[in-house]
Amino acid sequence: MIDLIDELKSLVTKLDEQKIEYALCGGLALAIYDRARATADIDLLVLAESAEPIFALAESVGYTIRGLDMDFGAVKIRRVSKIDRSSRVVLTLDLLLVTRETQHIWDSRVQATWEGRPLVVVSRDGLIALKRLSGRPQDLADIGALTEETQ
Amino acid sequence: MKRIGVSDQDVSARLRLVSELNRLCLSLKRARLVTERAKKREPNVRSSEQPDKNNI
Numbered sequence: 653m654i655d656l657i658d659e660l661k662s663l664v665t666k667l668d669e670q671k672i673e674y675a676l677c678g679g680l681a682l683a684i685y686d687r688a689r690a691t692a693d694i695d696l697l698v699l700a701e702s703a704e705p706i707f708a709l710a711e712s713v714g715y716t717i718r719g720l721d722m723d724f725g726a727v728k729i730r731r732v733s734k735i736d737r738s739s740r741v742v743l744t745l746d747l748l749l750v751t752r753e754t755q756h757i758w759d760s761r762v763q764a765t766w767e768g769r770p771l772v773v774v775s776r777d778g779l780i781a782l783k784r785l786s787g788r789p790q791d792l793a794d795i796g797a798l799t800e801e802t803q
Numbered sequence: 804m805k806r807i808g809v810s811d812q813d814v815s816a817r818l819r820l821v822s823e824l825n826r827l828c829l830s831l832k833r834a835r836l837v838t839e840r841a842k843k844r845e846p847n848v849r850s851s852e853q854p855d856k857n858n859i
Contacts, residue, residue: 653826653829655822655825656821656822656825657818657819657821657822660818679821680818680821683817683818683820683821684807684809684814684817684818685809686809686813686817688817688820688821688824689821689824690821690824690825690827690828691821691825692825739829741829760805761804762804762805762806762807762808763804763805763806763807764806764807764809764811764814765810765811765814766811766814766815766818767811767815768811771814772804773807775805775807
């Protein structure tokens with residue numbers, strides 16, 4: 653069965669090879685801040701000009717199904733997915749483009765080490781700010797979990 | 804760029820936990836699907852049993 657973490661590893665390796673900057677956000681960043689939940693997405697905060705190079709890179713590892721562009725004011729998402737034929741699981745790579753409103757989240761990204769390699773992640777405060785901007789029920793629940801830990 | 808303040812081991816363990824949660828969720832979804840299909844099939848199963856009963 654396709655594994656989200658293996659997928660993340662593969663994508664991050666390619667991003668590092670091509671020196672494309674990113675910051676992990678979404679459910680996987682939430683897990684790093686010790687609030688793990690199931691997620692089918694890899695969410696990356698990226699500079700707008702990096703979106704197309706990342707799509708090209710993602711295509712080389714099977715992400716070929718482009719979603720519609722989603723613009724929710726401050727949050728602009730570009731989506732591409734792949735389907736694992738054996739398990740029929742859909743994996744999605746969401747690129748959240750850095751906008752004027754999310755620039756401070758990009759600027760405050762932090763570096764982790766994962767199995768000896770660098771992994772760039774949005775900061776805890778940045779993750780909360782991003783989820784506040786998104787404002788979906790899952791995001792609000794995630795904010796609750798993140799702020800609960802800091803209290 | 805600042806460091807995150809979470810160790811390499813913790814990052815690895817927490818990401819592995821997401822993999823495990825995803826596997827569990829998928830298993831639950833499949834189990835639910837099997838149950839739903841079985842419920843839908845139930846009337847057919849009963850009708851196919853009918854001839855046997857008539858034979859008795």
